[in-house]
Amino acid sequence: MEECKIRVLVAKPGLDGHDRGAKVIARALRDGGMEVIYTGLHQTPEQVVEAAIQEDVDVIGLSILSGAHMTIFPRVKQLLLENGADNIMLIGGGTMPEEDVQALILSGDAKALFTPGTSTEDIITWIRQSVYSGESA
């Protein structure tokens, strides 16, 4: 009997130490039946990508509250490409201006970005749908 469990890496890249959001999300995804690999604070993009590869996750979720999103998302995406691991979906959350969100989605550096006010239920649903539709494709 094959069982497919969604695996998500939740990481906090950069220097800000506010990990409450990341923990809330990690907990919500756990309650949504997913395996959440939580790597903690102050991750470099290189660390995030290497961990995602070893853990063979379906999704990377970055929590960024420092304003460094325009640097970090493209860098992580680039590293995924360089490692031939761009099948891993890159999503994120945090405080980001709407125009930056649009820009990152448009450039393909992030697949989805969830800003404050998003319900955790919406995020779970989004991940489930995207992972399962990606697998059948």
Place this chain on the structure above:
Amino acid sequence: MHELVSRLLEGDRRAAARIITLVENNGQEKEQLLSELFPHTGKAFVLGVTGSPGAGKSSLVDSLVTHYRQQSLTIGVIAVDPTSPFTGGAILGDRIRMQDHALDRGVFIRSMGTRGSLGGLARATKEAIKVLDAYGRDIILVETVGVGQSELDIMATADTTLVVLNPGTGDGIQTIKAGIMEIADIFVVNKCDRDGADKMAAEVESMLDLGHGQNPYWRPPVKKTSTIDGRGIPELVGAIIEHREFATASGDFAERRGQQLKAEVSEIVEDYLKKMLWSKVGANAEMAQLLKDASERKSDPYTIARRILEVF
């Protein structure tokens, strides 16, 4: 040969990661993958680390990895955390303590959820060990979930088992209880920077004075460590080497592995038999009727079980 296996044997870490996933998900290719990997296994030394939640298992693993990397040994780490029995989800947080090694290609860390297994390991931990063994890792450290007193699967999985204790976590009577205190090849009193470490170590020693473990010729040493400043780590590594040498020389090592293999084969056979039997029973009208009778108290589980064994 499966494409992933040949890639793994060439040292492709993504193939290793992918195979663990397929094996863990019980995918169709699982058997083929494991069969093809098997001839390449048996070389790695498997070190088990167990203890209660928060005892410092992950930090200790991290310190050991640092030590082994200084000797240029390649490392695999399998860290297990519990899966929710309600949602099937899990938070796998052991990597947090191992971030120093995130960019070291000589260290491969994999987190696993228990997925319903109750013995302190994940259902597929043994298989994941084989994958990392075939991948060529010299030492594989296996960290169990935070255990209580009787999650003992690690004993049947590791070559050497460390039981991690802390100062001030119970009096002498805890140390003479059955279960986890019996499976240690080496005791580690971690967080020895805190008060009570000497007392804890002395209590374990006096427990050992009364007799110890499975092998009368190996008295588990008690080592005090602190992962904050690395105190005691070299001594612990020394004890691990001593145990390995002892177990090799005494034949314990070979015997343990032989038993593990036997247990594994019987597990696979039982699994097959179960599946075969229940698919037959499920399709059988008489059995459905018997079960119905039992629920009305006209028959009983023992009679039905005997009947099933007669028929199939």
